[in-house]
Amino acid sequence: MSKRAAINIIYAGALRVALLVSLSILAFLIGSIIWQGSKALSFDFIFSDARDFGASGGIRYQILGSLILIAVSALLVLPLALGTAIYRSEYVTSEKLGRRIDLAIFSLNGIPSITYGLFGLIIFVNLFGMGISWSIGSILLAMMILPTVTVSSYQAMRAIPDSYRENSIALGLSRAQMVRRVILPQSLHGVVTGLLIGLARAIGETAPIMFVATAFSGVTWPRSINEPVSTLPTHILALAQQATNPDALRNAWGTSFSLILIVILLSTLAYVARHKLQPGRPQ
Amino acid sequence: MPKPDLKLVRPLEAAPAIRLENFQAWFGETCVVNAGALEVPAHKITCLVGPSGSGKSTLLRSLNRINDDISAYAMQGKIFVQGQCNHAGFKDITHLRSKVGMVFQRPCVFPCSIKENVLFGVRDKTLSKIDRAALVEDCLKSAALWKEVSHRLDSPASTLSLGQQQRLCIARTLAVKPDILLLDEPTASVDPVSARALETVIQDLKTRFTIIMVTHDIRQTKRIADHVVFLCDGEIIETGSCGHMFSKIAKPKTRTYLSEEFCDC
Ligand SMILES: Nc1ncnc2c1ncn2[C@@H]1O[C@H](COP(=O)(O)OP(=O)(O)OP(=O)(O)O)[C@@H](O)[C@H]1O
Ligand SMILES: [Mg+2]
Numbered sequence: 001m002s003k004r005a006a007i008n009i010i011y012a013g014a015l016r017v018a019l020l021v022s023l024s025i026l027a028f029l030i031g032s033i034i035w036q037g038s039k040a041l042s043f044d045f046i047f048s049d050a051r052d053f054g055a056s057g058g059i060r061y062q063i064l065g066s067l068i069l070i071a072v073s074a075l076l077v078l079p080l081a082l083g084t085a086i087y088r089s090e091y092v093t094s095e096k097l098g099r100r101i102d103l104a105i106f107s108l109n110g111i112p113s114i115t116y117g118l119f120g121l122i123i124f125v126n127l128f129g130m131g132i133s134w135s136i137g138s139i140l141l142a143m144m145i146l147p148t149v150t151v152s153s154y155q156a157m158r159a160i161p162d163s164y165r166e167n168s169i170a171l172g173l174s175r176a177q178m179v180r181r182v183i184l185p186q187s188l189h190g191v192v193t194g195l196l197i198g199l200a201r202a203i204g205e206t207a208p209i210m211f212v213a214t215a216f217s218g219v220t221w222p223r224s225i226n227e228p229v230s231t232l233p234t235h236i237l238a239l240a241q242q243a244t245n246p247d248a249l250r251n252a253w254g255t256s257f258s259l260i261l262i263v264i265l266l267s268t269l270a271y272v273a274r275h276k277l278q279p280g281r282p283q
Numbered sequence: 284m285p286k287p288d289l290k291l292v293r294p295l296e297a298a299p300a301i302r303l304e305n306f307q308a309w310f311g312e313t314c315v316v317n318a319g320a321l322e323v324p325a326h327k328i329t330c331l332v333g334p335s336g337s338g339k340s341t342l343l344r345s346l347n348r349i350n351d352d353i354s355a356y357a358m359q360g361k362i363f364v365q366g367q368c369n370h371a372g373f374k375d376i377t378h379l380r381s382k383v384g385m386v387f388q389r390p391c392v393f394p395c396s397i398k399e400n401v402l403f404g405v406r407d408k409t410l411s412k413i414d415r416a417a418l419v420e421d422c423l424k425s426a427a428l429w430k431e432v433s434h435r436l437d438s439p440a441s442t443l444s445l446g447q448q449q450r451l452c453i454a455r456t457l458a459v460k461p462d463i464l465l466l467d468e469p470t471a472s473v474d475p476v477s478a479r480a481l482e483t484v485i486q487d488l489k490t491r492f493t494i495i496m497v498t499h500d501i502r503q504t505k506r507i508a509d510h511v512v513f514l515c516d517g518e519i520i521e522t523g524s525c526g527h528m529f530s531k532i533a534k535p536k537t538r539t540y541l542s543e544e545f546c547d548c
Contacts, residue, residue: 093354163391167452170349171404172381172459181403182393279394 030260037257040250046258050230053217054239055248059255061220065134065229066262068222069209070199072138073145077198080142081149082191086179088150089157090165109147116140116208125212134222134229137213144208145198152197156190157183189277196270200263206233232259298366300325300463300493301346305360308341308350308517316342316517318360323510328489330504330525331497333514333540339497342514343465346495347383348376365462381406384461388468390448392440397423397432400440400451404459418458425491426454427484446477450484457488464488466496470503482507501543505529513537 048058084105092098117140124136160183168178184191215228216238222229232255239252299322308316316338323329331339341350348369350356362369364383373379381404392400401419410418419436423429428450432443440451449469456464466485470478478500485494486507498504504511504525511528513520513536521528521537529541 093352095354161391163387163389164393165352166349166387167391167393168403169352169377170347170380170385170387171455172377172406173404174375174377186394 033253033256033260036250036253037255037260040254041257045251045254049220050217050235053242053248054235054251054255055242055245056251059232059235059251059258062230062232062235062255063258063262064221065214065219066203066231066233066259068229069134069137069141069213069231070203072135073141073202074195074199076138076142077146077149078191078195081146081153081194084146084150085153085157085187085191086183089154090175090179090183105147105150108143109151111144112207113144113205114207116144117211120208120212131226132212132215132228133226134213135225137209137229137231140208140212141202141205144205145202148198148201149191149194152194153187153191156187159190160186186279189274189279192273192277193270196266196273200266200270203266204233204259204263206237210234210237232262298325299323300365301495302363302366303360304363306342306345306362307359308338308345309357309359310341310353311355314517316345316514318342318514318517318519321512321519321522323493323495323512325493326489326491327509328485328494328496328507329510329512330508331495331512331514332499332501332504333520335499337514338517339514340467343385343467343495343497346463346465347380347385349380349385351376381459382461383463383465384456384459385465386449386452386456386467386469388471390445390452390472392443392448392451394439394441396437397440397443397451398436401454401458403455422454422457423451425457425484425488426450427480427487428454444477446473446480449473449477449481453481453484453488461492463493463495466494468497468499471499478503501541504541511541513540515540 045058046063047060049061050059051057084101088098088101092101120136120140124130124139125132130136164182164186165178168182169175173181209231213228214231214234216230216234219228219230236252236255236259239248239255242248243252301321301323303318303321305320306316306318307314308318331343333339344350345358346362346364346369350358364372364379367373369379369383373382393403395403398419401422402415405415405418420429420433423432428447431447432451440448443451449472453464453469469485470481473481482503485496488494489509496508508525510522511525512522513528515536521534523533527533528537531538533541
C-alpha cells in the first residue's frame with residue numbers, strides 16, 4: 001500500500017471517529033434526558049402547579065411562563081428584524097453603510113447572554129425602576145435573537161434574483177410595493193425559519209432572564225405586564241440546586257425533558273418551514 | 284362615457300417620443316454612453332444595434348431610469364419623454380415607469396398565476412372584476428398569447444414555455460398602459476420560431492406604442508425596424524430610417540456592421 005493510500009485511510013478513519021464521538025455525545029445527552037426525564041413526565045406533571053419549591057407537583061406555570069416569554073419576544077423581534085433586513089437588503093446602496101450594518105448585527109450576535117441579563121438589570125430594573133417582570137424578559141430575549149432572525153431574513157432576501165426587482169419596478173411599482181408584493185412573500189421561509197430557530201434558542205436561555213424576569217417559586221400566570229413568571233430553564237436551575245433531594249432531581253430531569261421537547265418541536269417546525277415555504281424560482 | 288379616440292387626439296405629425304440632449308451615462312469613472320443628441324420617432328419601431336458592450340442596454344435602461352438603482356451609475360444631459368424631462372417632468376419615478384414600459388432579455392414571470400402576472404403592475408384599485416378580466420384578455424390578445432392560455436389563466440405562469448413567458452412579460456407590461464415600450468433583446472432567449480412570432484407581435488404593437496428595441500439580429504432589424512440607431516463604443520455612429528441604414532449611402536462603419544462583417548470600430 002502506498003503512503004498516500006495509507007494517509008487517505010487514516011484520514012477517513014479520523015473523520016469517522018470525530019463524527020462518532022459527536023454523535024455519541026448527542027445520543028448520550030438526549031438519551032439520558034429521555035431516560036431520566038420520562039420517569040417524571042406524566043400528564044399530571046405537565047398540567048399541575050409546582051409544590052415544595054418544585055420537588056413535588058408539576059410545571060404548568062413554568063411551561064406557560066416560557067411560552068409567554070417567547071411569544072411576546074417573537075412579536076417584538078419580528079418588526080425590528082424585518083425592518084432591518086428589508087432596509088439592509090433593499091434600501092442600502094452604499095457598500096460602506098452595508099458593511100457597518102453587518103458588523104453591528106454580527107457583534108450583537110456575539111454578546112454573551114449573561115450580558116443581556118446584566119443590561120436588563122441595570123437599565124430596566126435599576127434605572128427605570130420597572131421591577132422584576134416578564135415583559136423585560138421578553139424584551140431581552142427579543143434583543144438576543146434579533147441577529148438570528150435578521151440575518152436569516154436578510155439572506156433569504158438576498159437570494160431573490162435581481163430580475164424580480166427590476167421587473168417589478170419596471171412595471172411602475174414603488175419600492176415599498178415591491179417589498180410587500182415580491183420581497184416579503186419570496187423571503188417568508190427565511191423569516192419564519194430564523195424566527196423559529198431564534199425562539200428555540202430563546203426558550204432554553206437562563207442567563208438573560210434570571211435576574212429580571214423570573215421568580216423561583218410561588219408564581220402563577222402573570223396578571224399584569226409587571227409581574228415575574230417562572231420558566232422552564234430557571235426552574236431546572238432551582239431544582240438542580242436542591243440536588244440532594246432525589247424528588248427535586250427527578251423533576252429537574254422531567255422539566256429538562258419537557259424543555260427539550262418544545263425545542264425539538266420548534267426546530268422541526270423551522271425545518272419544515274424552510275422547505276415548505278421555499279418559493280419556486282424560474283429556471 | 285365613451286373614451287375619446289386616441290388617434291384623433293394625437294397631432295398629425297407626432298413629436299418625437301423620446302429626445303436626448305447631450306446625454307452621457309457613466310459607471311464610476313468610465314463613460315459608457317456618449318450619445319449626444321437623439322430623437323426617437325413616435326409610433327415607430329426603433330432598433331438599437333451595435334456590438335456587445337457598446338452601451339445599448341445602458342442607454343435603454345436610462346430612459347425609464349432603471350439604472351438609477353445602481354450606485355455606480357450617473358448620467359449627464361437630459362432625456363425628454365413625450366416632451367417632459369424624465370427627472371423633473373414626472374411627478375414620481377413610478378409614473379415615468381408606467382409610461383415607459385420595459386421587457387427584459389430573460390423572461391421573468393412572478394411566482395403566481397398567469398392572470399395575476401398580467402395584473403401585477405395594475406395599480407387601479409377601482410377596476411371591477413369584469414374590467415380586470417377584460418384587461419387580461421385584451422393584453423394577452425395583444426401579446427398573441429390568448430389562444431394558448433385562455434383556458435388556464437389560473438395556472439402558475441412558470442408552467443409556460445420560455446417563448447410564452449416572454450409574451451406574458453409583454454402582456455404584463457401592456458396592462459400598465461404605457462406609451463413607450465423598451466425591449467431589450469426580447470427574442471434573444473427564445474427559439475427562432477418563437478422569435479418570429481414575437482416579431483409579429485411587436486409589429487402589431489407599433490400602431491399603439493412607440494417601440495425601442497435592442498437587438499443583435501441584423502436580419503431581424505431589417506425585417507421590422509422603421510428606424511435604426513447604430514451604437515459603437517458608447518457613441519451613436521449613425522441613425523436613420525431602415526432603408527437608409529441598409530443602403531450604400533450609410534457610413535462605412537454602419538455598412539460594415541450591418542452587413543455582418545467583422546467590425547473593429
Ligand atoms: N452595473 C454596471 N456596473 C459597471 N459597468 C457596467 C454595468 N453595466 C454595464 N456596464 C458596462 O457598461 C458598458 C455597456 O454595457 P451594456 O450592457 O449597456 O452593453 P450592451 O450594448 O447592452 O451589450 P450587450 O449587447 O452585450 O447586451 C459595458 O462596458 C459594461 O461593462
Ligand atoms: Mg445588453
